[in-house]
Amino acid sequence: MDTIASLFSFITTPVSWVIVQFHSLYGAIFGPDTGWAWGLSIVSLVILIRICLIPLFVKQIKATRAMQTLQPEMKKIQERYKNDKQRQSEEMMKLYKETGTNPLSSCLPILAQSPFFFALYHVLNSIASNDTIGVINTRLLESAQKAHIFGAPLAAKFTDSSSKVESLGATLTDVRVVTAIMIVLMSASQFYTQRQLMTKNVDTTVKTPFMQQQKMLMYVFPVMFAVFGINFPVGVLVYWLTTNVWTMGQQMYVIHQNPTPGSKAQAAFLERLLKHVTHHGKTRSRRERAVVKAIVVKGRDRNEHERKFINGLSKAGLAAQSDGTVAKSDVATVAETEDGTPATGAPKRQQPKRQSKSQRQSGATHGSAKEAGDSGAKTSLSKSDEPQDAKPAGGKSATGGKAASGGKSASGGTRSKAQSGQRKGPQRPKSPSKK
DSSP states (O other), X not given: OHHHHHHTGXXXXXXXXXXHHHHHHHHHHHOTTSHHHHHHHHXXXXXXXXXXXXXXXXXXXXXXHHHHXXXXXXXXXXXXXXXXXXXXXXXHHHHHHXXXXXXXXXXXXXXXXXXXXXXXXXXXXXXXXXXXXXXXXHHHHHHHHHOEETTEETTOOTTOOHHHHHHTTOOHHHHHHHHHHHHHHHHHHHHHHHHHHHHHSSOTTSOOHHHHHHHHHHHHHHHHHHHHGGGSOHHHHHHHHHHHHHXXXXXXXXXXXXXXXXXHHHHHHHHHHHHHHHHHTSOOSHHHHHHHHHHHHHGGGOOHHHHHHHHHHHHTTEEEOTTSOEEEOSSSOOEEOTTSOEEOSSOOOOOOOOOOHHHHHHHHHHHHHHHHHHHHHHHHHHHHHSOOOOOOSSSSBTTBOOOTTTSOOTTSHHHHHHHHTOSOSOOOOOOOOOO
């Protein structure tokens, strides 16, 4: 570690100068020889470095979003060369080169602050060795050696011997307890930061090298901090714990305000935005208009969460405009198809239910019976309209016969049978009886 730190000795003078300036500020408040003055100086150094790295962090976010847009192409390459891993890697690298993206972009902030980390380590190690470095002279060196954080000197390590710790005015137990707690907090904060990135802010529909990289970092970095942390001075542990907490808070803000498309964080973000827009009936800020505009521009390329957001606006009687604003819609409910195109008010045509063979035969039987009944009714109705054959009132027919009293009456059984409809079809005329 000392050899690596010596490689960044060129930056130790600026780092030591920044620490001394902050120490003069906090020393006037808490006292120049207190752990608060030196500890807050290191914390302020971390905050200053991370503020300077914000443009690099923004570039990292943009590069990550570019990786997200390449996921459909990555999926095609994976499916096409699923049996040839070497060809798959070659096509992936070719895609990265053509689009100008870098899958290692998430490591840029860590790589950028590494020189400051090793420079601070070199400064604190020199203080522990009672050597002046940079702008830290003999008076400041004595003040730094007297500074303790919760009983542990700034330059003390977990692996130091009891004699070396006693020379710094502390006990070995205090040093090891403080350093162990700080190492655990440092590793836990790093693990939580990577875990929330993997579980909330990654589109899990497509497996990419970026996801594998993040999953690896989620387990590798905490182990690295736990292993190497025992060789870090207390001041360096303060530095690294502070930068981990800053990274965790920064990551939480990005997940809450600018989530990755297709992730769980985007679903929660759009749900909050939908409630806010429907409550006020409009987009109230430039950021909200930018989000709505980006969703409208996507059209058919919207993901599931974005289609749900557009449908939610439609159900509330609102319609998203191309400039990011929302307006009242004439149609209260407009559904959206799977490809992202709106399906307007005309009802869908109902398809007839499929019937079984027995149901079709039963329906045919009922239909034929109904038709027979209808034809019978029509026949009887047509006959009732036709005039019946006139019959003589007397007992004999036109050629003679029995009297009416001897035969059947006209209002008797024959008429009643004809009226009752028991005889169907045309009646045959009776032939005259032959004597």
